[in-house]
Amino acid sequence: MIKPAARKIKKIYRTLDNKSIGNPLAFILILLILPITVIAVQNTINYFSKAQLTGSVDAAFSPASFNLPPNANVKIMLDPHGQAVAFARVVIVFDKTKVKFDSEITTTASLSTVVEKTTMANANTSGKAVIVIAASPTDTQPASSFEFASFTLASVSSNNTDTSTLTFLASDMQIVSAGGTELTVNAASAAINNGGTNPTLPPTNTPPTLTPPTGNPQACNVVGSIDCYNQWKAEYQKSLTSKIADLNQDGKVDLIDFEIWRRAAKG
Numbered sequence: 001m002i003k004p005a006a007r008k009i010k011k012i013y014r015t016l017d018n019k020s021i022g023n024p025l026a027f028i029l030i031l032l033i034l035p036i037t038v039i040a041v042q043n044t045i046n047y048f049s050k051a052q053l054t055g056s057v058d059a060a061f062s063p064a065s066f067n068l069p070p071n072a073n074v075k076i077m078l079d080p081h082g083q084a085v086a087f088a089r090v091v092i093v094f095d096k097t098k099v100k101f102d103s104e105i106t107t108t109a110s111l112s113t114v115v116e117k118t119t120m121a122n123a124n125t126s127g128k129a130v131i132v133i134a135a136s137p138t139d140t141q142p143a144s145s146f147e148f149a150s151f152t153l154a155s156v157s158s159n160n161t162d163t164s165t166l167t168f169l170a171s172d173m174q175i176v177s178a179g180g181t182e183l184t185v186n187a188a189s190a191a192i193n194n195g196g197t198n199p200t201l202p203p204t205n206t207p208p209t210l211t212p213p214t215g216n217p218q219a220c221n222v223v224g225s226i227d228c229y230n231q232w233k234a235e236y237q238k239s240l241t242s243k244i245a246d247l248n249q250d251g252k253v254d255l256i257d258f259e260i261w262r263r264a265a266k267g
């Protein structure tokens with residue numbers, strides 16, 4: 001469509017050469033045709049530019065929201081809506097003061113040429129991970145929703161009310177179809193809640209066995225004394241394991257013993 005338009009312009013210039021500018025009618029005609037031709041060419045260029053950008057790819061995390069801890073296995077999912085993907089640059093950012101990578105990034109076998117992949121250590125230092133992978137000649141390029149990459153995320157926050165997001169840096173991403181078309185990226189973030197709970201761990205050591213306190217063995221030598229009452233109270237409430245206040249000697253420190261003490265104290 002560009003060619004006929006260009007030919008038209010050439011024709012006009014030829015007309016300019018052949019015909020005398022002195023002919024006012026020809027000159028007016030040229031003035032009228034020229035803007036129309038320019039508009040036609042512009043429209044053609046716009047049409048081609050738009051054609052380069054048709055098609056889109058949805059970028060999302062799976063799961064779309066999760067709690068930490070325990071550590072989460074997170075997948076980056078891409079859906080190119082039927083267009084085969086040949087090349088993809090995906091960039092993700094996260095708050096490194098709240099979450100960290102707990103594994104290296106694994107990428108799909110469908111785009112087996114790994115051009116660039118941020119290491120776990122560098123991602124945790126920068127709070128950013130870049131993944132650039134492409135189809136090798138023998139790869140079957142994915143055209144429907146596929147797992148682009150996966151990794152494990154762990155919490156680094158000690159505040160369990162913290163929240164953060166895992167986000168695609170769409171402006172720095174480029175996903176190209178097998179036909180050489182750059183796909184428009186529609187990106188969705190994932191929500192992270194640091195209020196998860198660690199699984200209960202078995203105790204690592206048993207507490208040392210303490211010798212139970214026995215109190216004062218002479219406390220009830222005088223049954224109605226305040227010492228005897230205090231001994232009875234402590235043994236009754238089980239803060240002492242001795243049975244010095246078992247005044248009726250039935251093996252139990254109970255209200256009967258209190259009654260014996262009360263009568264003795266009353267005199």
Ligand SMILES: [Ca+2]
Pocket residue numbers: 245246247248249250251252253254256257
């Ligand atoms: Ca008793």
